[in-house]
Amino acid sequence: MSVIxxxxxxxxxxxxxxxxxxxxxxFRILNFPxxxxxxxxxxxxxxxxxxxAGGHDxxxxxxxxxxxxxxxxxxxxxxxxxxxxxxxxASILVMIAxxxxxxxxxxxxxxxxxxxxxxxxxxxxxxxDRAMTVQPAVLAxxxxxxxxxxxxxxxxxxxxxxxxxxxxPRMARAQGISTDRMVLCGMALSNxxxxxxxxxxxxxxxxxxxxxxxxxxxxxxxxxxIGETLIPSRKLWVITLATVLGAxxxxxxxxxxxxxxxxxxxxxxxxxxxxxLVGFALVxxxxxxxxKRLSGxxxx
Amino acid sequence: MMRADNLQKTFNPGTxxxxxxxxxxxxxxxxxxxxxVIGSNGAGKSTLLNAISGDIQPDSxxxxxxxxxxxxxxxxxxxxxxxxxxxxxxxxxCEGLSIEENLAxxxxxxxxxxxxxxxxxxxxxxxxxxxxxxxxxxxxxxSDRMGLLSGGxxxxxxxxxxxxxxxxxxxxxxxTAALDPKTAAFVLELTDQIVRDNKLTALMxxxxxxxxxxxxxxxxxxxxxQVVLDVSGxxxxxxxxxxxxxxxxxxxxxxIDDDALLLG
Numbered sequence: 001m002s003v004i005x006x007x008x009x010x011x012x013x014x015x016x017x018x019x020x021x022x023x024x025x026x027f028r029i030l031n032f033p034x035x036x037x038x039x040x041x042x043x044x045x046x047x048x049x050x051x052x053a054g055g056h057d058x059x060x061x062x063x064x065x066x067x068x069x070x071x072x073x074x075x076x077x078x079x080x081x082x083x084x085x086x087x088x089x090a091s092i093l094v095m096i097a098x099x100x101x102x103x104x105x106x107x108x109x110x111x112x113x114x115x116x117x118x119x120x121x122x123x124x125x126x127x128x129d130r131a132m133t134v135q136p137a138v139l140a141x142x143x144x145x146x147x148x149x150x151x152x153x154x155x156x157x158x159x160x161x162x163x164x165x166x167x168x169p170r171m172a173r174a175q176g177i178s179t180d181r182m183v184l185c186g187m188a189l190s191n192x193x194x195x196x197x198x199x200x201x202x203x204x205x206x207x208x209x210x211x212x213x214x215x216x217x218x219x220x221x222x223x224x225x226i227g228e229t230l231i232p233s234r235k236l237w238v239i240t241l242a243t244v245l246g247a248x249x250x251x252x253x254x255x256x257x258x259x260x261x262x263x264x265x266x267x268x269x270x271x272x273x274x275x276x277l278v279g280f281a282l283v284x285x286x287x288x289x290x291x292k293r294l295s296g297x298x299x300x
Numbered sequence: 301m302m303r304a305d306n307l308q309k310t311f312n313p314g315t316x317x318x319x320x321x322x323x324x325x326x327x328x329x330x331x332x333x334x335x336x337v338i339g340s341n342g343a344g345k346s347t348l349l350n351a352i353s354g355d356i357q358p359d360s361x362x363x364x365x366x367x368x369x370x371x372x373x374x375x376x377x378x379x380x381x382x383x384x385x386x387x388x389x390x391x392x393x394c395e396g397l398s399i400e401e402n403l404a405x406x407x408x409x410x411x412x413x414x415x416x417x418x419x420x421x422x423x424x425x426x427x428x429x430x431x432x433x434x435x436x437x438x439x440x441x442x443s444d445r446m447g448l449l450s451g452g453x454x455x456x457x458x459x460x461x462x463x464x465x466x467x468x469x470x471x472x473x474x475x476t477a478a479l480d481p482k483t484a485a486f487v488l489e490l491t492d493q494i495v496r497d498n499k500l501t502a503l504m505x506x507x508x509x510x511x512x513x514x515x516x517x518x519x520x521x522x523x524x525x526q527v528v529l530d531v532s533g534x535x536x537x538x539x540x541x542x543x544x545x546x547x548x549x550x551x552x553x554x555x556i557d558d559d560a561l562l563l564g
Binding site: 153155156157158159160161163164167168170171172173174175176177178179234 | 353354355374375376377379380382384386391392393394395396397401404405406408409410411413414415416417418419445
């Protein structure tokens, strides 16, 4: 695999680490199966691309993208806690609604951002060759901040209350925690991170496209599952670290598979590889246990 | 002081499985009183407890804690007033969280939760001291996961959690039913001690008439969603399980056929 391909994989892996952290909050911490990601990721991209193309600065564009994502997550949670719509169904409703909303925001199926100022522009300067290293570096810094920020939050009183909400809602209420409010806030936080991922994605890929959200949730879940399979832990800071590493590893494995000419895989095989990878990650604990039993038996 | 006033509750109204559980349930518990509640299955014991805690809303009737009308408040809104220990040891704690994190959740029962660190050093010391009083050696396992503990250990911690913060009433919902007899005895003793030391107002549901008479200072019996028997003071001190039984049969004009009430 070439250096360019590796850096590209790293770059997208870092962006999807944000998505994976968002998915971690909804699926694992709140225990809320949320498919909003497929809509909130392109929503973040649509908002950021539209604002940047309209001449706004890229930093506030990212902030507005996060706000939009938070609103999307809030809506999904609201449909669930206030209107009692099943979690999965609530998120699907918001996801398909967002497809139309994203088209409305963008005004066209795609918005090119070639030559526009992005959050990376200041560091890249006039030397476009530097983009290859600057972009992953900036993204890595953002991921580290997001990871540490989440770690700090989940060690706080409010963060602990959110974890209790997902783990045992009845007990949480008995301790005076408004589980409804926690789900609303947690889902907003989750989708804000995913939308930030979308906003950064369009800035690295040179534009937004209406179909960019397809499969986001699967990739996010893949990262979470790979992470928790390879580094199983109950400590939250380890779990967030494992999630970030899972996202990076996932993209690198994908890049390896696509770049290994002898296998004969091409870009259109991406989803197939994803399914195989996630399936493998899911059965890995089983294989591990079997292997342990076997080797334990031999030792005796 | 807790006062339930003519509570009515019907589950699944208008369906073939309609169940009129609370039928004008009225009960007043004075501050500092420890009331034990008995009754056969379906008498409304758990429903009464869930109505007091706010887990369910009565169809009609009023519920006061001190002078405050809490009838329409959700469980989380009245958590400052109500502490509880569940029947299922898994229900009262978060098994995925550590012992100290569970205690930290209870330490803030009914309080506003901000962005401050959940488990500070001072609290860790306090939790350690409190855990030491249980004499289970748990004071050295603060960062252990709750899920690693036995049912008895978890109920003991649940009791501790319920008493970390002051409450106007402590609800105990057959909290020893899922434990083996020896552990149950330990948890009951601990219950007495915690209620006494903290001068708590408490309501304990139990399946055993023996327990109902041996603990607390007043016993009420529920039947078909109402209080049918209410004894305290000297009458109660003189009472045996057999007396309780015959009083029940006299009141209702029927013979008890619930083994669970007779045994234990």
